[in-house]
Amino acid sequence: MDLRDKPASRPLSPHLQVYRLAFTTVLSGLHRITGLLLTASSVVLVAWLAAAAGGPESYGAIGRVLASWPVRFLLAGTLAVFWYHLFNGIRHLVWDAGFGFDMRAARGSGALVVLFAALAFGATLALTPAWRWLVDGP
Amino acid sequence: MNGARHWRNQRISAVALVPLGAWFVYALLSRPDLAHASIVEWLVDPWQAGLMLLFGWCALWHSAQGIQVVVDDYVPGRLHGRVCLASRLLHGALALILAAAIGVVAMGGGT
Numbered sequence: 001m002d003l004r005d006k007p008a009s010r011p012l013s014p015h016l017q018v019y020r021l022a023f024t025t026v027l028s029g030l031h032r033i034t035g036l037l038l039t040a041s042s043v044v045l046v047a048w049l050a051a052a053a054g055g056p057e058s059y060g061a062i063g064r065v066l067a068s069w070p071v072r073f074l075l076a077g078t079l080a081v082f083w084y085h086l087f088n089g090i091r092h093l094v095w096d097a098g099f100g101f102d103m104r105a106a107r108g109s110g111a112l113v114v115l116f117a118a119l120a121f122g123a124t125l126a127l128t129p130a131w132r133w134l135v136d137g138p
Numbered sequence: 139m140n141g142a143r144h145w146r147n148q149r150i151s152a153v154a155l156v157p158l159g160a161w162f163v164y165a166l167l168s169r170p171d172l173a174h175a176s177i178v179e180w181l182v183d184p185w186q187a188g189l190m191l192l193f194g195w196c197a198l199w200h201s202a203q204g205i206q207v208v209v210d211d212y213v214p215g216r217l218h219g220r221v222c223l224a225s226r227l228l229h230g231a232l233a234l235i236l237a238a239a240i241g242v243v244a245m246g247g248g249t
Contacts, residue, residue, distance in 0.1 A: 053242035128167035138172040
């Protein structure tokens with residue numbers, strides 16, 4: 001087909017600078033960004049377990065870093081990131097199974113993901129020692 | 139590795155991580171405190187150590203798969219292969235360190 005025959009209204013590629021960001025676009029980008037953040041936190045998890053294997057002294061050293069106030073809040077943020085990626089991952093699996101593709105369903109499931117992630121984040125902070133660890137240190 | 143296999147494996151690790159990830163957060167946040175003794179007490183249980191290893195390996199596998207997709211999207215040309223290799227080596231090393239660390243702690247370790 002000649003290029004000139006293409007309908008003018010057809011979006012050619014995701015020109016991120018031109019299109020207004022849609023809710024679903026933001027969620028899609030967030031899935032990738034939260035995935036990268038979780039990769040970074042997996043390094044922290046391995047380092048933490050390796051320090052535990054090294055004994056109380058090395059464990060105490062990494063614990064002091066992880067319990068310091070900016071890092072403590074980053075770790076709480078990681079909890080939020082974890083829940084978002086988990087629930088949005090389930091949304092992706094539902095799509096992979098062939099459901100929920102129309103715009104209304106995609107927006108609705110996106111809103112549900114944000115809601116569930118917020119609830120799970122709130123619950124894991126409030127119903128566990130996590131809130132106390134965050135405020136007072138573990 | 140062909141694309142279909144990568145796609146399928148990424149879904150396998152994703153499905154496994156839904157319960158394993160929730161278990162990990164639950165297990166970690168239900169510790170009364172995060173002192174060294176508390177972590178050893180937790181992972182000395184072989185079931186808990188086994189689940190931890192399973193979760194850690196699945197998470198690292200899924201991480202490697204996700205990084206692969208991002209690298210395929212954004213890293214062009216000659217750099218692509220090197221970054222892929224670096225990511226694989228890093229994830230492999232992390233998986234080995236993780237297993238060794240859990241092993242030591244599960245033996246009553248590091249005390």
